[in-house]
């Protein structure tokens with residue numbers, strides 16, 4: 014398929030000029046999805062539904078009423094509920110579950126005329142960093158069969174990297190868009206918490222869960238982001254603020270912008286090649302007239318323990334709804350209602366959700382609440398304050414996404430080492446900040462290297478401008494894994 018790695022902008026141009034139809038485009042991607050089945054990136058593909066949407070998009074384009082996204086294919090992380098495709102959160106608990114409604118984010122993208130290709134594999138209930146926790150099998154990293162694609166949006170990142178979709182949704186609770194984007198050499202955008210609606214996103218940790226996008230470039234993310242954010246009266250934490258044109262700052266000079274670099278935080282454990290690639294990005298910004306400023310984020314190192322207390326506490330509460338009564342898996346045999354709930358939960362949840370339900374229940378229980386949960390909330394506030402103070406001095410922060418490139422399958426089997434690997438992504442999540450991860454090199458081990466840019470609340474446009482400036486002069490984001 015000739016268009017497999019084309020940008021959203023390019024696809025839009027071809028669709029509007031009728032060089033290609035939405036149906037042709039959808040067919041092309043569906044064929045590639047079938048060819049690359051062994052990656053296990055998709056959990057549910059229903060070609061007849063996709064083609065029905067594509068036909069509608071073609072009619073819209075023919076009517077002359079279509080916006081720029083009409084006919085552009087997209088796939089959704091299986092954390093978003095969808096009416097036409099099963100919604101499972103990659104859990105046996107929800108195997109085959111059909112939602113009666115579309116998530117607000119899905120609805121917004123659909124009304125822009127985008128065509129759904131299917132649902133993407135991920136870690137169970139978005140809990141993980143390597144996509145090794147899906148109940149429906151691990152996802153391959155298109156760059157290297159031994160490497161994890163990252164998680165929890167591993168199917169999302171692998172799909173873009175392998176040219177199975179030009180753009181996809183993901184969710185980022187503690188790094189799940191930025192980390193897989195970085196491991197698969199694609200661009201991942203996490204907007205400010207509260208900007209995209211959480212309605213219809215299967216809940217993991219409600220004060221952190223944020224919908225976002227993974228694509229080939231910042232420009233592509235900017236084109237689509239406007240259709241997935243906006244106030245939703247059905248989500249109590251949705252920000253009452255209109256969407257905006259996120260492409261408006263693309264191409265504007267970055268001269269005079271101040272970029273903070275937390276050197277002390279980037280010390281120990283950071284791979285030397287990752288650091289060298291990051292330095293090249295900083296050199297580029299400097300050469301463009303941006304000011305590179307040393308900053309200190311001493312609280313950020315407390316991110317991991319705070320995140321795993323808060324996220325597990327919220328998860329234990331959110332996952333209590335899966336009781337075998339209302340929806341989801343119910344055990345076939347049981348003695349009484351308590352036994353039914355116990356067996357249903359035991360059979361439905363995999364090991365990682367069970368672990369987190371136990372940690373969460375523990376930190377919320379009488380006698381431990383003050384010691385763990387309340388203390389974590391206090392430190393969370395300090396982390397947020399530190400970022401806000403820093404953003405009085407700088408326009409953005411540049412730092413690594415992870416200490417190295419994608420790790421080998423099984424290398425983080427110990428949950429504590431997996432949790433520790435989230436050190437660079439969770440602080441921004443705790444503060445609700447927007448962030449973008451972009452490719453900035455290839456390691457000598459053949460795996461992509463990424464960098465993240467973080468900004469103050471609601472500065473998505475600035476982050477997209479900065480990432481786009483780098484992508485205008487480099488081609489890391491245009492490289493594909495061999496054989497794709």
Ligand code: GLN
Pocket residue numbers: 139140141142164165184185186187188189190217324435
């Ligand atoms: N790796 C983190 C975790 O396992 C982040 C997950 C996420 O952002 N959904 O909780």
